Amino acid sequence: MARTRSMAMLVTVAVVLVAAVLGIWYVIAQRAAPPPRAETTEAPPAAAPAAAPAPAGPDIAHPLPGMTPEAALQAPVEPPPDALAAFQRELAGLGDAAALARFVDPASIVRRVVSTVDNLASDELPLRARAVNPIPGAFAVAREGDTVVIDPANARRYEPFVAWVESIDTRRAAALYMKHYALFQGEYRGQGSPNRYFNDRLVAAIDHLLATPEPSGPIALVQPKVLHRYADPALESLSAGQKALLRTGPQNMARLKATLRALRAEVTKPAGAGPSR
Numbered sequence: 113m114a115r116t117r118s119m120a121m122l123v124t125v126a127v128v129l130v131a132a133v134l135g136i137w138y139v140i141a142q143r144a145a146p147p148p149r150a151e152t153t154e155a156p157p158a159a160a161p162a163a164a165p166a167p168a169g170p171d172i173a174h175p176l177p178g179m180t181p182e183a184a185l186q187a188p189v190e191p192p193p194d195a196l197a198a199f200q201r202e203l204a205g206l207g208d209a210a211a212l213a214r215f216v217d218p219a220s221i222v223r224r225v226v227s228t229v230d231n232l233a234s235d236e237l238p239l240r241a242r243a244v245n246p247i248p249g250a251f252a253v254a255r256e257g258d259t260v261v262i263d264p265a266n267a268r269r270y271e272p273f274v275a276w277v278e279s280i281d282t283r284r285a286a287a288l289y290m291k292h293y294a295l296f297q298g299e300y301r302g303q304g305s306p307n308r309y310f311n312d313r314l315v316a317a318i319d320h321l322l323a324t325p326e327p328s329g330p331i332a333l334v335q336p337k338v339l340h341r342y343a344d345p346a347l348e349s350l351s352a353g354q355k356a357l358l359r360t361g362p363q364n365m366a367r368l369k370a371t372l373r374a375l376r377a378e379v380t381k382p383a384g385a386g387p388s389r
Contacts, residue, residue: 174311174380176290181309187294189302196222199292206284211276226299232317232353247273251359253333253340260340261330267361274364277371286378311379317353318376322369324354326362 172181200218212218247270252263289296297310325347332343342348342355350358357365 172309172312174315175309176293176311176379178290179293184293184297184309185301185307187298187301189298191295191298195292196295199288199295202288202292206288207280208276211279215273215276222295222299223303226296226303229317230300230303230305230313233320233351236352251340256330259343260333260335262333262359262361264330264361266359267364270360270364274360274367277368280371282371282374282378286375289379315376315380318372320351321353321357321372322376324350324357324365324369326365327358331358 175181199222203218203221204212206212217224249269252266252269253260254263254265255261293310300308300310300313327344327347331347333340334343335341342350347355347358357368360368
């Protein structure tokens with residue numbers, strides 16, 4: 113399992129907590145006017161056929177306060193420089209700026225986070241989405257008899273990362289996301305989703321990570337070529353994001369999931385509620 117791919121997906125989890133990106137929304141189609149009924153004096157007018165029902169636009173599951181979905185869909189693909197600079201300043205003030213820089217690239221965080229989280233459910237992470245600094249150390253394996261398993265000590269590599277994630281004030285992160293939502297929506301438009309709403313996609317990405325299975329014992333591996341793979345086909349079929357979360361170890365995964373649940377609660381509140389105080 114490639115270290116860079118693993119670290120990229122792990123940092124994505126943290127950035128979701130910091131910036132809260134993604135979503136799906138489609139433009140609500142206008143209702144088509146029914147065709148005019150033909151009139152004739154030779155016979156009573158026949159009843160006009162029922163107009164075909166107008167295509168219904170998909171509902172927005174999790175609208176955010178502060179910006180209507182219609183306005184969000186017009187968010188500029190190229191944001192004003194002052195808007196991006198303001199976000200980066202406030203992001204640095206969200207927690208330990210040095211720790212943030214240790215794990216991600218603040219200068220490209222919006223662009224790369226949108227791409228990364230949008231690919232959480234994919235098999236691979238595109239290179240353009242990897243805004244990470246690799247965590248020191250190598251992926252560790254151990255032997256139990258004739259079986260190769262993930263070394264339980266491997267989880268220690270991720271503990272500083274998990275501690276950083278837990279240090280982030282989820283309510284402040286959600287408030288920052290809502291305040292600067294146009295940046296992420298505009299980036300999402302620019303990456304090929306012009307008619308989709310960001311926040312619903314974020315919630316879907318969080319739910320996907322929360323669905324990562326939690327094996328009770330050591331995880332067996334095989335090594336058909338260079339990289340190790342999961343011996344269990346069900347685990348090997350997981351997405352890149354779920355595999356990365358799984359590799360953190362059961363305790364770290366439980367801690368990350370708890371923070372993801374807290375974030376989900378913030379970004380799925382009724383639009384009038386806003387972030388918790």
